[in-house]
Amino acid sequence: xxxxxxxxxxxxxxxxxxxxxxxxxxxxxxxxxxxxxxxxxxxxxxxxxxxxxxxxxxxxxxxxxxxxxxxxxxxxxxxxxxxxxxxxxxxxxxxxxxxxxxxxxxxxxxxxxxxxxxxxxxxxxxxxxxxxxxxxxxxxxx
Numbered sequence: 421x422x423x424x425x426x427x428x429x430x431x432x433x434x435x436x437x438x439x440x441x442x443x444x445x446x447x448x449x450x451x452x453x454x455x456x457x458x459x460x461x462x463x464x465x466x467x468x469x470x471x472x473x474x475x476x477x478x479x480x481x482x483x484x485x486x487x488x489x490x491x492x493x494x495x496x497x498x499x500x501x502x503x504x505x506x507x508x509x510x511x512x513x514x515x516x517x518x519x520x521x522x523x524x525x526x527x528x529x530x531x532x533x534x535x536x537x538x539x540x541x542x543x544x545x546x547x548x549x550x551x552x553x554x555x556x557x558x559x560x561x562x
Contacts, residue, residue: 424449425449425450426449426450426451426452426472426473427444427447427449427450427451427452428451428452428453428454428473428475428509429444429452429453429454430453430454430455430456430481431453431454431455431459431463431464431467432455432456432459437453437463437467438467438470440453441453441467441470441471450472450473451470451471451472451473452471452472452473452474452475452507452509453467453471453473453474453475454474454475454476454477454509454511455475455476455477455495456477456480456481457477457478457479457480457489457492461476461494461495461498461499464476464499465498465499465502465503468499468502468503468506471506472507473507473508473509473529474499474503474506474507474508474509475508475509475510475511476492476495476496476499476508476509476510476511476527477492477510477511477512478490478492478510478511478512478513478514478522479511479512479513480512481512484533484534485534486512486513487513488512488513488514488515488518488521488522489512489513490518490521492510493521493522493525494525496508496510496522496525496526496527497525497526499526500525500526501526507528507529508526508527508528508529509527509528509529509530509531510522510527510529510530510531511530511531512531514530514531514532514535514549515532515534515535515545515549516535516545516548516549516552519548519549519552519553520552522553523552523553523555523556524556526556527553528553528556528557530549530553532545532546532549535549
């Protein structure tokens, strides 16, 4: 049996994000909300107190293998400065070459698809990503 403990939806996909978050919580799950690259970060920030995870997409959602959009890092920094203990996730184009940029900006949760599954040594890639993120985590996050 598959059990889900968290659901993350995109802000752009909901007419009433607060209601969506409440519905997720009513099912006993943690709630996350994400934004696409062209969406301003402020609406996500407004929802932060009710979220377990804030997701900043670092590619346009839809397909794997896209290039990491470093110009999304100001959104990550904005969230990290305002919510120092929050879970801030990035998704898209994350690899050993881009992870430091994301971790330095404040991301502590990483979604990496192509860099892991296309690697000859997926465990090594995962370890590299984890180690870099852990270098930038504050003691209270560990």
